């Protein structure tokens with residue numbers, strides 16, 4: 001267990017000290033058989049809960065039928081799955097491009113925006129996180145993730161500051177990219193006026209608006225997508241994390257005017273939209289709809305926020321639905337460790353003193369009631 005005892009794995013990850021064996025719904029079990037209440041969902045990925053029977057069945061059946069074939073051949077399942085996604089998307093989105101990770105989806109969106117506008121400049125947000133590949137890293141607004149050489153042309157502005165965005169966006173701007181709720185930065189969002197202002201700004205300069213909904217998408221904020229909240233519809237939306245319940249898959253939702261001008265050979269990804277991932281996404285979206293998971297995220301999220309606000313030592317509760325950030329009086333890392341020792345998994349953030357709660361969207365009030373005493377115990381233990 002732990003990094004020192006993992007000789008073959010490059011040490012890029014600081015792990016929490018557990019070795020996992022299996023998962024079911026909102027719980028995971030370690031190799032010693034100990035159960036953990038999972039308020040992190042493998043980084044917001046296990047959207048339908050761990051190993052949802054319907055998703056597992058769809059994956060197993062597809063694996064036995066056709067594990068993989070690339071996009072060179074048609075696949076009826078791919079069309080059915082994409083139709084389900086597009087039919088659930090905000091108005092104006094007509095097509096999807098599928099890749100494998102959030103970074104890859106953002107790369108594709110940035111490339112499409114540059115090609116569509118014939119411009120190179122991108123405006124992105126300080127504190128924003130979009131992935132580790134060159135393009136995605138170059139629009140990421142956290143210094144420690146930005147390893148030179150960066151793709152030229154990005155201006156970083158403070159998130160939530162419309163005056164700063166207005167000063168940065170001009171007729172050379174291809175796109176503005178942002179996480180509508182900055183997760184890694186500490187679960188921070190902005191006002192309706194800000195989002196509406198960005199939309200107006202992009203329209204005035206004929207620049208595109210890209211929402212990175214890698215975390216906010218697929219039900220987490222109480223609706224399937226953050227857009228069109230505040231009556232703002234972006235031009236491109238990127239998705240990953242919970243879209244296929246844990247099978248690697250990401251997507252770019254593309255609005256009609258951009259989709260119409262995309263041509264053959266312009267972009268591609270061997271594994272994108274493969275049969276297994278499509279089966280997993282289709283089952284995930286069906287479960288989302290039938291079990292009303294976005295509604296559940298909103299209701300259970302409201303209950304969670306109300307309970308959290310009553311906890312002594314919780315200074316601030318941020319976020320929407322089941323994307324919650326809590327600012328605590330104590331050291332967030334120490335609380336995370338203490339909670340883990342009590343059998344509860346939570347995340348931390350780049351902002352010190354912030355815990356992130358990104359549980360499966362199947363979370364119930366009973367799970368919240370199980371969580372709160374552990375949080376209280378950990379806060380009091382550390383204070």
Ligand SMILES: Cc1ncc(COP(=O)(O)O)c(C=O)c1O
Nearest residue numbers: 101102103129130131179214215
């Ligand atoms: C908002 C956001 N965008 C992009 C990414 C990158 O996704 P991936 O790690 O799948 O490349 C992440 C990952 O945490 C993310 O939270």
